[in-house]
Each structure stands twice: as C-alpha cells, then as structure tokens.
Amino acid sequence: MSDVHEFGIAEAVLDAVERRAHGRPVRRARLRAGALLRIAPPAMDHAFALVTEGTVAEGATLDLVIEPVRLNCRECGLTTESDDALAVCPACGGVDVDTEGGDRLVLEYIQTAEESHVPGHPRGDRGDPAGPH
Structure with a gap:
C-alpha cells in the first residue's frame, strides 16, 4: 500500500518526532506537507505506522x-490554489502554469502521552509552531 516515497518521508518525520519527544511516549503528531510533494494520505498513514513500531511514537496518530x-x-492569467500538484487551469484548461509554494514539509507539533494541547503549558509541544519544542 505505501510506496517508497511515503516511507522515506515517514522515517524523516519519525526522526524529528523522536528528537522532540525526548523519550516521552507520543500520541499524536501534525505534519504540514505541500501538494507538490504528492504525499498520498492513506499511504503516509500506513508508512508512519510501520516505521514507528517499537519506538516512542508507536500507535501515534499522524495528522x-x-x-x-x-x-x-x-494562458489566461488566472491565479488560484490547488491541492493537486498536477493541476490544469480551472478557468481555461491550460497546462502552461507556473507554481509557487506547495513544497514545504513541516512537523508542526507533537503531543506526548503526559500532555494535552493547553496553551501556555510549561513543558512545550503544545501545538504552537512558534513556541518551544
């Protein structure tokens, strides 16, 4: 079900999760991925479940x-957004499109078993990308 693409990304995400968790069991992680990375959500879920077996993130949910x-x-000058990395222009059907963005991969937060998402929680990992991790 999962292919090599998602498996490699899942391994990189696990590495980042483990660094943030500092040995604490992880319940949930949130990953923001650009459409140009062409990550298939079901394949990513499967790959993440496989790579996390036996780690602090085993059984964790990946959002x-x-x-x-x-x-x-x-062709027509339209500017729009799309979740499809291979999109054509929705106005004219043109395929001569320039793309911007959609290539980021960011681990936004993790939630450990001892914590919940409470703003201002002193131990961090609270869902605030700008906060301490």
Whole structure:
C-alpha cells in the first residue's frame, strides 16, 4: 500500500518526532506537507505506522495537512490554489502554469502521552509552531 516515497518521508518525520519527544511516549503528531510533494494520505498513514513500531511514537496518530500550491496560468492569467500538484487551469484548461509554494514539509507539533494541547503549558509541544519544542 505505501510506496517508497511515503516511507522515506515517514522515517524523516519519525526522526524529528523522536528528537522532540525526548523519550516521552507520543500520541499524536501534525505534519504540514505541500501538494507538490504528492504525499498520498492513506499511504503516509500506513508508512508512519510501520516505521514507528517499537519506538516512542508507536500507535501515534499522524495528522497530515496538505498545503495547496499556488497556480499562475500563463494562458489566461488566472491565479488560484490547488491541492493537486498536477493541476490544469480551472478557468481555461491550460497546462502552461507556473507554481509557487506547495513544497514545504513541516512537523508542526507533537503531543506526548503526559500532555494535552493547553496553551501556555510549561513543558512545550503544545501545538504552537512558534513556541518551544
């Protein structure tokens, strides 16, 4: 079900999760991925479950948020966003489109077994990407 692409990404995510967890059991992680990375959510869930076996993140839920790509059509001038990395212009059907963004991969937060998402929680990992991790 999962292919090599998602498996490699899942391994990188696990590495980042383990660094943030500092040995604490992890219940949930949130990953923001650009549409250009072409991550298939079911394949990513499967790959993450496989790579986390026997780790602090075993059984953790991975919340995957796909970040859209901005499309600029060279044929009609339309600018729009799409979750499809291979999108055509929705206005004219043109395939001559420039893309912007949609290529980030960010581990936004983790939630450990001892914590919940409470703003201002002194131990961090509280869902605030700008907060301490």
